[in-house]
Amino acid sequence: MIIKQLSVFLENKTGRINEVTSVLGNAGINLSAFSMAENAEFGILRVIVSDPDKAYKLLKDNHFGVTLTEVVCLNCPNTPGALSKALHYLSEAGVFIEYMYAFSSGDVAHVVIRPNDINMCIDILRRHSLELMAAHQLYQL
Structure with missing residues (x-):
């Protein structure tokens, strides 16, 4: 991830x-x-x-x-509020986001996140059943 x-x-x-x-x-x-x-x-x-x-x-x-640097890529629905929900989980757990950027492919938004604690970020997103893109998938886009 x-x-x-x-x-x-x-x-x-x-x-x-x-x-x-x-x-x-x-x-x-x-x-x-x-x-x-x-x-x-x-x-x-x-x-x-x-x-x-x-x-x-x-x-x-x-x-x-x-x-x-190490980042994670969150795949979330390209709909209003979807990113806010994911960011709320991270904020609640005290994960600070240094920066992020995104691009979309139809109904999915791919959000590249640079958190202060990458392992905690991954754990929290997985715990909430949010989809993370594997490195090889993103490298091949």
């Missing part, structure tokens, strides 16, 4: 995101999900790819600031 995610630190200048996607694409690595956050001077590209270990090495070899 634990998924490896890359966080790539980029200067805010034209073409930097393209450089990352070119390095990965030329190596046959597919992006399954991503999020971009920025401030005035730099951005953080968070990305889940088909081969995270290979992507990490490639990006390091190409002088990108990159880290591997």
Whole structure:
């Protein structure tokens, strides 16, 4: 249930995101999900790819600031209130969410969550019979 995610630190200048996607694409690595956050001077590209270990090495070899972090991906109904219910369970148990992002595929919303305690997060979501996506499933999207 634990998924490896890359966080790539980029200067805010034209073409930097393209450089990352070119390095990965030329190596046959597919992006399954991503999020971009920025401030005035730099951005953080968070990305889940088909081969995270290979992507990490490639990006390091190409002088990108990159880290591997662990996240979980919750599959929940793409309906009003479904995410709120899951987040309530986590909040009630004291799990802090550092960040999250989502994408949908029809009637299912896939929510990538970076909690402060990943094992507790997984335990709570499972205890409430919520569906978590396996890493290999997300890597293959």
